[in-house]
Amino acid sequence: MPELPEVETIRKYLNKTILRKRIVNIKVFSKKQFPNNSEEIVGAKILSVKRRAKNLIIELSNEKTLLIHLKLSGQLLWRPKTLNKTTRIVIVFDKGELVFNDLRKFGWIKILNLDQLDLELKKFGPEPFSKDFSIKYLQKVFKKSIRPVKTILLDQEKIAGIGNIYANEALSEAEISPQKPVKALTIEEIKKLRKAILLVLRQGIKYNGASAADKLYLKPDSSNGSYQQHFRIYQKNGEKCKKCNTIIERINLGGRGTFFCPKCQNMSRFRYI
Ligand SMILES: [Zn+2]
Incomplete structure (x- = not known):
């Protein structure tokens, strides 16, 4: 999408x-x-x-x-x-x-x-590039929920515009487990995550969006975007993490393909919470 x-x-x-x-x-x-x-x-x-x-x-x-x-x-x-x-x-x-x-x-x-x-x-949450998308706002939203952080990132009523690609990418950049209950994020993790969201969205815009494996996204001139050439984690299951060489894994979370490095993103610690 x-x-x-x-x-x-x-x-x-x-x-x-x-x-x-x-x-x-x-x-x-x-x-x-x-x-x-x-x-x-x-x-x-x-x-x-x-x-x-x-x-x-x-x-x-x-x-x-x-x-x-x-x-x-x-x-x-x-x-x-x-x-x-x-x-x-x-x-x-x-x-x-x-x-x-x-x-x-x-x-x-x-x-x-x-x-x-x-x-x-009016039903949409704040735009990531607006001043409303603050640490304070995220703290307020996150403390009310035990849903996995990735699921919250996809919730358009909480934050507008993030979908499966950029949620995966931001969590990889921030080195946070997609499954971590959002309430359990520390203030440092929230700061890191906010920064990572802005970074991956800026990169996505810089490279004119991502034409991922399904090739469904095209620019209006019928050419591909190129952010897919810069994916950290999205659709990279089976490949090595660029930071630590651990093999990237894929799970289903809320019905969506979720990619993570089991070492950098510390999945096992939160799997059974
Ligand atoms: Zn890693």
């Missing part, structure tokens, strides 16, 4: 590409993924492209917005060479087309007015 760095990469690209363009038509091939009446936005111009959590927000000139969630396998491609059998929606501009492909069909594009948008977005 595209996470903060992938969605931010798409946002930056679109904010350069579709700004001030006018929507002239919308072709919908999968109605459940575009539930509103496209006539509401035909003729509107693009004012800005923003991001909140893993959502893209396209502000239009008629006081409507497009809220887009790519979910598991959504792609937004600018003028791809061809459409394919996963093409679900095409937004046609006065010049160029934005194509929404989605193999799994969980993604969506909604037309919202500003009140509806506020309502949709």
Whole structure:
């Protein structure tokens, strides 16, 4: 699933590409993924492209917005060479087309007015790059829960934008067991974790996101991101930890692939808590 760095990469690209363009038509091939009446936005111009959590927000000139969630396998491609059998929606501009492909069909594009948008977005926790994402905030959230730290990192109501790749990467960077009950983190570990989250997200953005083994994430120009070349731990089970040479392991935690170094991330100490 595209996470903060992938969605931010798409946002930056679109904010350069579709700004001030006018929507002239919308072709919908999968109605459940575009539930509103496209006539509401035909003729509107693009004012800005923003991001909140893993959502893209396209502000239009008629006081409507497009809220887009790519979910598991959504792609937004600018003028791809061809459409394919996963093409679900095409937004046609006065010049160029934005194509929404989605193999799994969980993604969506909604037309919202500003009140509806506020309502949709208020459920998310703080953005990692905002001042609200403080040590104090994390202490407050963590002390209330005995859930594994990795599960909390994925909870969009607690912290916005982190998904499975960057949760794995941040815990590796911070040398914290993904299974450690979040309440048991020391203040030093919380500080380390916050710093690690910001570091891996910045790296993800710097390398234009990660096109992992499933190859589902593409930049809008149809090319791959390159953060996967810099993975510390994600999908590296069976390989050696770069810090200590121990073989990286994989477990399922809350149904998600979880990768860790049993030595650096001290898994055994917390396995039975
Ligand atoms: Zn290690």
